[in-house]
Amino acid sequence: MPSAEFLARCLDTLAQRGFKRVVTGALSPLEQTGFLAAGFGVEEDLYLLGVDLRQDVAPVPPGGRLVRPLLGRRKEVLVVDHAAFPPFWRFDEPGLADAIAATPHTRLRAALDPADGRVAGYTICGRAGRRGFVQRLAVDPARQRAGVGRRLLFDGLHWMRRHGVDKAVVNTQIGNQAALALYRGAGFTDEPTGLSVLSAGLP
Numbered sequence: 477m478p479s480a481e482f483l484a485r486c487l488d489t490l491a492q493r494g495f496k497r498v499v500t501g502a503l504s505p506l507e508q509t510g511f512l513a514a515g516f517g518v519e520e521d522l523y524l525l526g527v528d529l530r531q532d533v534a535p536v537p538p539g540g541r542l543v544r545p546l547l548g549r550r551k552e553v554l555v556v557d558h559a560a561f562p563p564f565w566r567f568d569e570p571g572l573a574d575a576i577a578a579t580p581h582t583r584l585r586a587a588l589d590p591a592d593g594r595v596a597g598y599t600i601c602g603r604a605g606r607r608g609f610v611q612r613l614a615v616d617p618a619r620q621r622a623g624v625g626r627r628l629l630f631d632g633l634h635w636m637r638r639h640g641v642d643k644a645v646v647n648t649q650i651g652n653q654a655a656l657a658l659y660r661g662a663g664f665t666d667e668p669t670g671l672s673v674l675s676a677g678l679p
Contacts, residue, residue, distance in 0.1 A: 480513035502671040516674040525664035560614035601632030608636035608644035
């Protein structure tokens with residue numbers, strides 16, 4: 477884990493390069509230690525939830541097609557992402573690419589609306605060894621409460637289970653009641669400690 481001294485040097489370098497603000501990924505309480513000592517503050521707290529995939533998983537609910545969104549559909553994916561999340565959490569193209577590349581094995585799927593064939597939601601799931609991650613799940617607000625998120629979630633969980641993942645985790649904002657209801661309804665339970673995103677302003 478980075479020390480406060482190392483992080484302070486990093487902040488100085490970024491300030492010299494013209495950056496005004498630094499934001500971390502989601503960190504556990506132990507991982508936050510050096511950052512807090514270097515002057516970072518909590519930007520947002522997150523729930524961390526996990527599910528045991530060694531047990532039976534409910535089948536993927538029926539519905540519209542799930543497809544791998546190739547490059548031609550990435551803009552549609554980002555439109556859904558921007559509609560589903562507040563500005564702080566939205567992906568741009570590099571952010572989407574980073575999320576897809578974050579784990580050794582990734583499953584990116586989009587749900588198509590049967591009415592018009594457009595992307596109604598998408599998910600990024602990843603796995604590393606026997607650990608799985610629901611890295612992103614977004615549904616167009618106009619198409620929520622129609623089973624799109626549940627279909628995408630269970631598709632990802634079954635993919636992880638087929639490849640020997642024992643446990644999958646997901647984090648979500650404290651106030652995102654719709655996401656919490658989806659994950660808890662799918663068998664996820666709260667982990668003992670949550671995560672936080674930290675930030676620091678630069679002079």
